[in-house]
Amino acid sequence: MVRAEVATAGEALIDLIQEADGRLRPCNGGAVYNLTRALGLQGVGTLYLNPLSRDRFGRGLADGIARAGVHLARPEPTHEPTSLAVVALDSAGKASYSFYREAVADRQVSAEGMNTACEAAAGLKVVATGCLALVAEDSDKYLPWLKAQRACGRLVVVDANLRPAIVPDMRAYQTSVMAALAEADLIKVSDDDLVTLGFEQADPVAAARALLARTSARWLALTLGARGAALLERDGTGWMAVESQPVRVADTVGAGDCFLAGLLVALLQRPAMQSAKRASDLALEGADIGAMLSHAIASASLCVEETGCTPPNLAAVERRLQRGHPKLHAL
Structure with missing residues (x-):
C-alpha cells in the first residue's frame, strides 16, 4: 500500500523553452507535474494520478518523478505521446505558452480510476489539481473526482493557473474553471488569472475577495509576482507577504507551482492540519x-x-528562511 499525504492530478508535459537564438530547449514541465515534484523534493509523500508515455519524453518525466520520491498511481507507461508546450520568455523572464495536447498520455484518466487510487493511498489528506486539467473537455474526468474527494473529507486544492491560449471557447473555459473552484477548500490564483476569469477590479486583492465570495472555499492564495502574495480567509481576514531578500530572476517558469508546493508543505506541518x-x-x-x-x-x-522549473528541496527553503523571512502584514 502506498502512503501519501497529497495526491495530484493533471498535466505532465515537456516545455520547449525558446532560447535567444531561436532553438528550443526541452525541460520537464506542466503545472501539476511541477507541483508534484516540488512537493516530493520537500519531503511530502505524494501520489501522482496521471499516466506517462513510454516515449523518450515520458521516460524523462518518470525519472523526474522518481528522483523526487513521488509515487506513480499508474506505473505502467501508455502508448500515447507526451504533451508538449512551446514556451516563449519576454525580457523580464515571464513565460507565455502554446500547447500540443491532443490524444496524449497524461489525459488518459477517469474519475473512477483516480478515486480508486486515492482510496488505496494510506494517510491521504490533500488532493490537488489545476491548470490544464480545468479545460472544459476534461471536466467530466476531474470534476466528479473533486466532488468525491471533498465528500471523503480531504482538503481539495485547485490552482486556476489559466492558459487562455489553449481554448477556442473562453466562456466554456471560464465556466469549467469556476466549477472546479467551487469544489475547492483552498484556491490559488494569480492576478492574471483573475482578469481572465472576468474579475477586473483595479485592486487584485478586491478581485480575489470577489472570486472567493463566488465559491465555498475557505482560503484563497493570490500571487502577485514581484509584489508578493496574499492569503485570504472566507471571514474577510487576510495577510500579505513580500520577499525581503534579493531575488535574481532567471525566468518565472514554475514559480507559481513552487509557491503552491511551499504553501502545502507548511500547511501539512501545522499542528492544526495534523x-x-x-x-x-x-x-x-x-x-x-x-x-x-x-x-x-x-x-x-x-x-x-534557476532556468526552467527547478524546485528547491526542503533544506534549501529552510536555509533561505534562516537568512530572513518575507515581510508580513494584515490586510
Whole structure:
C-alpha cells in the first residue's frame, strides 16, 4: 500500500523553452507535474494520478518523478505521446505558452480510476489539481473526482493557473474553471488569472475577495509576482507577504507551482492540519498563515533564480528562511 499525504492530478508535459537564438530547449514541465515534484523534493509523500508515455519524453518525466520520491498511481507507461508546450520568455523572464495536447498520455484518466487510487493511498489528506486539467473537455474526468474527494473529507486544492491560449471557447473555459473552484477548500490564483476569469477590479486583492465570495472555499492564495502574495480567509481576514531578500530572476517558469508546493508543505506541518480528521475540522490561526506564506514565497524565490522549473528541496527553503523571512502584514 502506498502512503501519501497529497495526491495530484493533471498535466505532465515537456516545455520547449525558446532560447535567444531561436532553438528550443526541452525541460520537464506542466503545472501539476511541477507541483508534484516540488512537493516530493520537500519531503511530502505524494501520489501522482496521471499516466506517462513510454516515449523518450515520458521516460524523462518518470525519472523526474522518481528522483523526487513521488509515487506513480499508474506505473505502467501508455502508448500515447507526451504533451508538449512551446514556451516563449519576454525580457523580464515571464513565460507565455502554446500547447500540443491532443490524444496524449497524461489525459488518459477517469474519475473512477483516480478515486480508486486515492482510496488505496494510506494517510491521504490533500488532493490537488489545476491548470490544464480545468479545460472544459476534461471536466467530466476531474470534476466528479473533486466532488468525491471533498465528500471523503480531504482538503481539495485547485490552482486556476489559466492558459487562455489553449481554448477556442473562453466562456466554456471560464465556466469549467469556476466549477472546479467551487469544489475547492483552498484556491490559488494569480492576478492574471483573475482578469481572465472576468474579475477586473483595479485592486487584485478586491478581485480575489470577489472570486472567493463566488465559491465555498475557505482560503484563497493570490500571487502577485514581484509584489508578493496574499492569503485570504472566507471571514474577510487576510495577510500579505513580500520577499525581503534579493531575488535574481532567471525566468518565472514554475514559480507559481513552487509557491503552491511551499504553501502545502507548511500547511501539512501545522499542528492544526495534523490533528484535523476532515478538511472541515481545520482551523488556521495568524501564525499558521504567516508560516505558510513565508515558506511559499521562499520556495518560489528559489525557483525563479534557476532556468526552467527547478524546485528547491526542503533544506534549501529552510536555509533561505534562516537568512530572513518575507515581510508580513494584515490586510
